[in-house]
Amino acid sequence: MNTSKNQSLPLIGWREYLALPTLGVTKIKAKIDTGAKTSALHAFNVKIVEKDNQNIVEFEIHPIQKDNQTSIFTTAPLLEYRTVKNSGGIAETRPVIETKIILGNISWAIALTLTNRDSMGFRMLLGRDAVKNRFLVDTGNSFLHHSIT
Template identity: 30%
Template sequence: MNRPSKRLLGRRELVDFPAFALGGVEAKVDTGAYTSAIHCSNIHIETDAEQRAVLVVELLDPGHEGADGRPLTFAEFALRDIRSSNGEVQERYVIRAVVQLYGENFEADFSLSDRSDMKYPVLLGRSLLQQGRFVVDVAKRNLSYKAMARAAARRARR
């Protein structure tokens, strides 16, 4: 039985969120965190036209390339207890989102929180890393984007 080979990620990666039209977002790869996280603000619940509760957020900060300040609405979301990096348990909204690494889409849970005081707006946790069969080399950075750039350059030469 052949096992799929594991792909290498660095301690920092640039990721894309195709459904949100966001590309090249800096992410910290954190094997100590179970759930991935993405920075957002103005998190609130509204009622849609069918009188259902929907989650409304603004992803990233206005200064981030691709972030246009438009609110995003999620009909499917959960409220979960998430343990923060300082050990404190916080109740956070969690959504399912597609993140792109090595040009491949991976669906994962992302907790929504204000990460404005953090260096990286996205955190990639173990649940995502395990499903994609990744290993992490903390001495490396941006391996996924570099591999995609090399592949694009090879295609351009043909």
């Protein structure tokens, strides 16, 4: 039997509800995507503005799947631009922000790329960099953490 230190990590399902409190998102359904290195958040009307000698990203989020009416306007400091391959394998250069995330009773900071995910099934992907050394993913289950209301 192979024993690992990772066996003490909490389990999450292949999709979970989480919160992004610094962005004003109290609940968003995310797909846990270990095939994606970086996490991605649906964003539109993305603008880079300069405030106090710092680049700030202004953007809107549709936090509810299949709902294009409910939107949240928010801002975050721009960390960098990162080139990532989208689901079609095409390279895109996206703005990257860092934000606090809450999944169940665990909170930590992650990097998020911003991209338009209107045509995708999930408004957010939680990539492997965000879950590495924090969780084990149970691909046969969903919504194992229900503490977000």
